[in-house]
Amino acid sequence: MSAPLICPSILASDFARLGEEVAALESAGADWVHVDVMDGHFVPNLTIGPDVVKALRPHTRLPFDVHLMVAPVDPWLEAYRNAGADVLSVHPESGPHLHRTLGRIRELGARAGVVLNPGTSVGILDEVIDLVDLVLIMSVNPGFGGQKFIPASLDKIARVRQRLDAAGSKATLQVDGGVTADNAADCVAAGADALVAGTAVFRGGPSTYADNIAALKGH
Ligand SMILES: O=C(CO)[C@H](O)[C@H](O)COP(=O)(O)O
Ligand SMILES: [Co+2]
Numbered sequence: 001m002s003a004p005l006i007c008p009s010i011l012a013s014d015f016a017r018l019g020e021e022v023a024a025l026e027s028a029g030a031d032w033v034h035v036d037v038m039d040g041h042f043v044p045n046l047t048i049g050p051d052v053v054k055a056l057r058p059h060t061r062l063p064f065d066v067h068l069m070v071a072p073v074d075p076w077l078e079a080y081r082n083a084g085a086d087v088l089s090v091h092p093e094s095g096p097h098l099h100r101t102l103g104r105i106r107e108l109g110a111r112a113g114v115v116l117n118p119g120t121s122v123g124i125l126d127e128v129i130d131l132v133d134l135v136l137i138m139s140v141n142p143g144f145g146g147q148k149f150i151p152a153s154l155d156k157i158a159r160v161r162q163r164l165d166a167a168g169s170k171a172t173l174q175v176d177g178g179v180t181a182d183n184a185a186d187c188v189a190a191g192a193d194a195l196v197a198g199t200a201v202f203r204g205g206p207s208t209y210a211d212n213i214a215a216l217k218g219h
Helices: 015-027 050-059 074-083 098-107 122-131 153-166 184-190 206-217
Strands: 005-008 033-038 064-069 087-090 111-116 134-138 172-176 194-197
Touching (some): 005 033, 015 050, 015 206, 050 064, 050 074, 064 111, 074 098, 087 098, 098 111, 098 122, 111 122, 134 153, 153 172, 153 184, 184 194, 184 206
Parallel strands (some): 064 087
């Protein structure tokens, strides 16, 4: 089993020092920077606009993995891509047309991700599997960091892994929400390739980031 990609969510970072925080993640061994975009409408929280992503871009060479919790999402794709997003992930419920949205993300030259909420069936994947470069399984309901991992997510990871393998898809399987060093290995054993973690990376301050990331990788 190879080590998972670790994608720290800057939702849990010090917003007063965001540039330094993303630079510190790179030195600490992170693989991607996960950016949670919330609109106060699709989810009950308001976070990071494209201008902030653009301002962060010169501070790290790590890919920006942008998780869009915005409805409607289509009007924002280009702005986040131009700001420096490498992956753009969308929720089917943020609509209105998932198939068109995923195609548009690829047209913009980004990797296209689809996000499955805890209450969203994995069946929707079958309809768009050829259009996705990443599947993000939410292991909490979206909107806030610091929530508890929903144990049933492990079975869902395994079911999505099976579907991706059966279809010959090389899409990355990512898990987001309540991921810690205690459940990371279970997520990987179930088939995850990439783990998002906010609280588990940032909670001890910058001197702990490298150890926290290593622990999530299983070292
Ligand atoms: O998408 C998210 C919430 O909607 C965040 O990425 C997620 O909650 C990460 O934070 P933590 O690791 O603290 O749970
Ligand atoms: Co997220």
